[in-house]
Amino acid sequence: MTTGPTVEPVDASEVARRAQHEAEESFGESEPRLDTEEMILNVGPQHPATHGVFRLLATIDGEKLIHAEPIIGYMHRGYEKLVEQRDYRQITNLVSRMDWLSGINNELPLALALEKLMEIEVPPRATYLRVAMAEMNRILNHLMFFASFGAELGAITPTFYAFREREDIQLALEMATGGRMHFGFFRPGGLKEDVPAGFFDQALKGVRQVIERLNQYEDLLIGNEIFKQRTIDVGVLEKEVAYSYGVSGPIARGSDIDFDVRKDDPYLSYEDFDFEVCSAPNGDCFDRFWVLVHEVAESAKIVEQAIEGMPSGPIMGKVPRVVQAPKGEVYVRTENPLGELGMYLISDGDRTPYRLKIRTPSYSNVSALSHVLKDTYVSDMIAILGSFFFVLGDIDR
Amino acid sequence: MLRVTPEDALERVRSALGDLAVEPKLNFGAVDLTCTRENLVEVATKLRDNDELSCRFFSFLSGVDRTGFTVGEGDDAATGELEVLIHLYSPVHVISVTLHVPVPVEDANCPSITSVFSGAIWHERETWEMFGIAFQGHPNLVHLYLPEDFEGTPLRKSFRLPSRMTKPWPGAKDPEEAAAGGGR
Numbered sequence: 001m002t003t004g005p006t007v008e009p010v011d012a013s014e015v016a017r018r019a020q021h022e023a024e025e026s027f028g029e030s031e032p033r034l035d036t037e038e039m040i041l042n043v044g045p046q047h048p049a050t051h052g053v054f055r056l057l058a059t060i061d062g063e064k065l066i067h068a069e070p071i072i073g074y075m076h077r078g079y080e081k082l083v084e085q086r087d088y089r090q091i092t093n094l095v096s097r098m099d100w101l102s103g104i105n106n107e108l109p110l111a112l113a114l115e116k117l118m119e120i121e122v123p124p125r126a127t128y129l130r131v132a133m134a135e136m137n138r139i140l141n142h143l144m145f146f147a148s149f150g151a152e153l154g155a156i157t158p159t160f161y162a163f164r165e166r167e168d169i170q171l172a173l174e175m176a177t178g179g180r181m182h183f184g185f186f187r188p189g190g191l192k193e194d195v196p197a198g199f200f201d202q203a204l205k206g207v208r209q210v211i212e213r214l215n216q217y218e219d220l221l222i223g224n225e226i227f228k229q230r231t232i233d234v235g236v237l238e239k240e241v242a243y244s245y246g247v248s249g250p251i252a253r254g255s256d257i258d259f260d261v262r263k264d265d266p267y268l269s270y271e272d273f274d275f276e277v278c279s280a281p282n283g284d285c286f287d288r289f290w291v292l293v294h295e296v297a298e299s300a301k302i303v304e305q306a307i308e309g310m311p312s313g314p315i316m317g318k319v320p321r322v323v324q325a326p327k328g329e330v331y332v333r334t335e336n337p338l339g340e341l342g343m344y345l346i347s348d349g350d351r352t353p354y355r356l357k358i359r360t361p362s363y364s365n366v367s368a369l370s371h372v373l374k375d376t377y378v379s380d381m382i383a384i385l386g387s388f389f390f391v392l393g394d395i396d397r
Numbered sequence: 398m399l400r401v402t403p404e405d406a407l408e409r410v411r412s413a414l415g416d417l418a419v420e421p422k423l424n425f426g427a428v429d430l431t432c433t434r435e436n437l438v439e440v441a442t443k444l445r446d447n448d449e450l451s452c453r454f455f456s457f458l459s460g461v462d463r464t465g466f467t468v469g470e471g472d473d474a475a476t477g478e479l480e481v482l483i484h485l486y487s488p489v490h491v492i493s494v495t496l497h498v499p500v501p502v503e504d505a506n507c508p509s510i511t512s513v514f515s516g517a518i519w520h521e522r523e524t525w526e527m528f529g530i531a532f533q534g535h536p537n538l539v540h541l542y543l544p545e546d547f548e549g550t551p552l553r554k555s556f557r558l559p560s561r562m563t564k565p566w567p568g569a570k571d572p573e574e575a576a577a578g579g580g581r
Contacts, residue, residue, distance in 0.1 A: 073542035080527075081551055085558065116425055243488070245516035246455040259454070259488050330425050331484060331495060333456075342456060344482065344495075348466055357482065359457040367519040396542065 036062050041378070045074050052392025056369075056385070060378060068373035068381075070366055075396040083356045088114060088188060088323040091356070096182045098360060099394035101141040102337045103179070105134050107186040109343040110356075112267060113332040114188040117325040117347055120318065124311040126190035127269045132306040133176070133185070134268075134334075135299040136169050136203060139210060141337035142250075142296045145389045149289055150221055152386040153230055158220060165213060168206035175199050189319035200307050207300040214297055222290060231286035235384035237372050238283060245368035249339025249361050250295060251388060253279040254288035261335040273305045285387035292389065324351045336361050338389055362394035403428070406492040413447045414440060427493035434481070434498050434507045441513045444485055444494055452485035452494050458510070458520035460528035464502065465554045479530060479553075481507050500530055509534040527552035 044055040053074035059067040079098065083091050088110075095110055096103040108130065115122060143162040150158030170180055176195040177183040185192050221227050237247065242255045252259055260277040262270040278294040280287035325347035333342035339361025348354040365388055373384060401409070403426045410421050410428050417440050421430040432440045444452040463477025483496040500507050509532040511517045521532040522541040529550035532538060540547065549556055 073540075073544075076542040078551060081556075081558065240453070241515070243453040244455055244514045246457065246514075247516075248454075257488065264488070264491050265493075329429075331427055331493070340456070342484070344457075344459070344484065346461060346466075354466060355461050357457065357459045357461075359459075359484070363519070364455075364457070364516060367516055371515070 038066060043381070045071075054390075054392050054395070056373075056381075058373070058378075058381070063377045063379065065373050065376050065378065065381065068370055070369050072366070072392075072395050075392055077397065079397045080356060080358060083353055085352060087351050088325070088353070091353070092187065093182065093184045095358070096184055097393065098358070098397055099336065099338065099341075099362065099391045100181055101144050101391055102137050103181050104137045104173070104177075104183045104185060105141075105334065105336045106341065107184070108134060108268075109332045109334045109341055110345075111186045111188050112334065113330050113343050113345040114323065114325055115317075116330045116332065117328050117345065118188070118319075118323075120189045122190055122317045123314045124269070125194075125313045126315045126317070128306050128310050129191060129195060129315065130186060131268050131270065131273070132203065132303050132310075133173065133183075135302045135306070136173060136207070138299045138337040139207065139296055139303075140166055140169055140173075142292050142299070143210075145292055146217065146221075146296075149292075149386045149389075152382050153227060155221065155224075155227070158217070161213070161217065161220065165206075165210050168202065168209060172199055172202040172206055175202060187316070187319075188323055190314070190316035194315045200310070203303060204307055207303045211297060211300045214293070217293055222286075222293060228286065230380075230383050231289065231387070232284055233282070234285045234380045235372050235376060235387060236283045237368060241368060241371055242283075245371070246364035247339070247368050248364065249336070249389075250291045251288050251339065251365050253277065253291045255283035256281045261333055261340055265333065267332075267334060270302075272309070273302045275299075275302050285383050288387045288389070322351060324349065325353075333359070338362055338391065338394065339365055358397060360394045360397060362390035362392075363397070366390050366395055400491045406490070409447075409449045409490075409492070410444075410494065413443055413450055417443070424495065427495050429495045429497070431497040431499065434500060437481075437496075437498050438508050438510060438513060440496065441483070441485075441510045444496075445513060449490075450487055450492060450494075451489045452487040452492060454486040454488050455514040455516040456484035456486050456493075458483045458517050458524060460524045460530055460552065462528060462553045478502055479505055479528060481524065481530060483510070505529050506531040506533055508532070511535055526550070529553065 038059055038061050041058040041060050045053040055071040057069045057071055058065050079094060091110060092107050095106045098106050143166050147159040147162035174180055176199050177185045237255045239255050239257060242252050242257060256279060258277050258279045263277055275298045278291045280290050327347060327349045329346045331342060331344045333340050341361055342359035344357040345353055346355040369388060403423050407421060407423055407428050417432055417436045419431040421428060444450055459482050461480040461482050463480055466477050467474050468477060469475060479500040479502055481498040481500055485494045498507060507530055509521055519541060521535050522538060524530055525532060525538055526540050526543050
């Protein structure tokens with residue numbers, strides 16, 4: 001037996017009600033009925049927000065990013081092959097050029113790895129000077145991203161402020177090393193030479209100025225309503241995702257991770273200094289930037305403490321004439337301004353490394369971009385890119 | 398954060414992995430172990446999920462060409478093969494784990510760990526193009542740094558820099574070596 005559709009008797013008012021209901025429903029569904037087509041949007045390789053030759057291939061549907069694939073390699077220089085052909089002392093100047101905003105920090109893990117393998121004892125003055133210089137370089141790096149992130153969101157003023165503050169610290173580093181970006185100053189065993197007279201005064205002047213003026217920065221960007229609107233809840237990176245991509249540095253600390261190599265796995269003499277690890281809970285662009293700005297103050301505090309407690313004495317340990325690491329392997333990591341910089345050094349007893357794996361922070365950080373950009377809007381894309389604080393040379397090595 | 402001593406970390410790795418870990422030992426404070434490629438995914442999962450370890454931070458994955466690296470002395474001396482090198486870190490217990498996975502040159506492939514650590518996607522692409530180690534189960538094994546039509550595996554020891562073959566490197570370690578073709 002089959003039953004047809006039952007027809008219920010309905011009155012006129014019920015018909016009218018249903019008609020209106022249907023009309024409302026179809027109005028609500030009107031969006032999917034408007035056929036949209038996916039479109040490929042190519043950002044870069046030449047784009048001001050990419051800080052170098054970085055390309056983003058975005059598939060967009062209307063204003064929404066369906067998929068975004070970072071394409072890298074335009075600046076690949078093959079460091080890991082080049083270092084296998086060079087004397088350890090030549091490598092210092094190569095690795096200095098990886099992350100060009102934090103040259104002196106890049107030289108650190110190489111020196112530390114060699115010192116571990118060769119069992120070189122570094123004099124305390126060299127260690128303290130290394131800390132002071134690494135932190136000064138961190139301030140320079142962070143101020144640069146303070147400037148560029150503001151500029152990317154349409155604020156020009158932070159650039160002028162940041163560059164004014166950078167100059168005094170830059171000058172101090174220039175006094176000591178002769179360089180402004182690529183210092184080549186950390187050698188296995190210590191430093192190239194002692195710092196000149198007047199270095200400490202210049203460095204203190206620079207960092208005290210930064211501490212004093214940091215409040216202005218807070219008002220300028222962090223307290224700015226437009227800035228908040230464009231960054232809060234935008235581009236959220238979840239904690240577990242950050243772990244699984246190996247995201248580190250200020251970007252990870254903006255996602256409620258209090259991981260900082262300086263505290264967790266102390267190297268140099270960071271245990272002697274009193275400083276906080278800044279972290280923020282939400283993982284959005286605003287929190288990443290908040291962490292970046294607040295780390296400047298902590299670094300400035302470390303520089304002050306290091307200079308106040310600066311020991312006297314030699315700046316170079318006992319290093320043989322030929323730097324030749326004994327057979328062995330070691331993994332050394334340091335907290336670079338942008339995250340964990342690691343070097344896995346395998347030595348077969350020669351004067352060149354057998355293999356030097358360089359784990360750069362920007363590389364791991366940017367590999368998570370694809371995940372973060374998914375289902376965000378084109379208008380937020382530049383804010384998210386900017387908040388990942390990456391340097392192309394650090395990705396492409 | 399519950400910081401554990403390196404010895405304790407080694408003991409935890411031993412009890413969590415059992416026979417899966419070959420020769421776990423300490424190397425400059427980090428737990429250093431070897432595992433076969435068949436066990437790699439299981440080992441990585443255990444290192445990540447075991448509460449005593451929770452190595453959730455994916456530090457890096459790369460390769461090493463050990464074909465020119467001699468192990469042992471005299472008659473026992475032997476050269477190695479290819480190797481996948483993984484470093485994991487536990488932010489909870491502050492444990493560093495270095496994982497060595499030997500891969501034979503003739504059969505250069507290894508299971509992918511992208512299902513365990515999403516961050517391995519780029520690292521495995523890089524290792525594939527630089528060492529020619531194919532990662533099975535990788536969602537998109539294409540070139541990362543190098544052009545699409547690039548041939549060769551640059552980070553293997555058999556790959557020599559072309560400029561090095563024709564002209565002595567000006568930065569060779571010693572003048573005699575520069576004249577002789579210089580270094581490797």
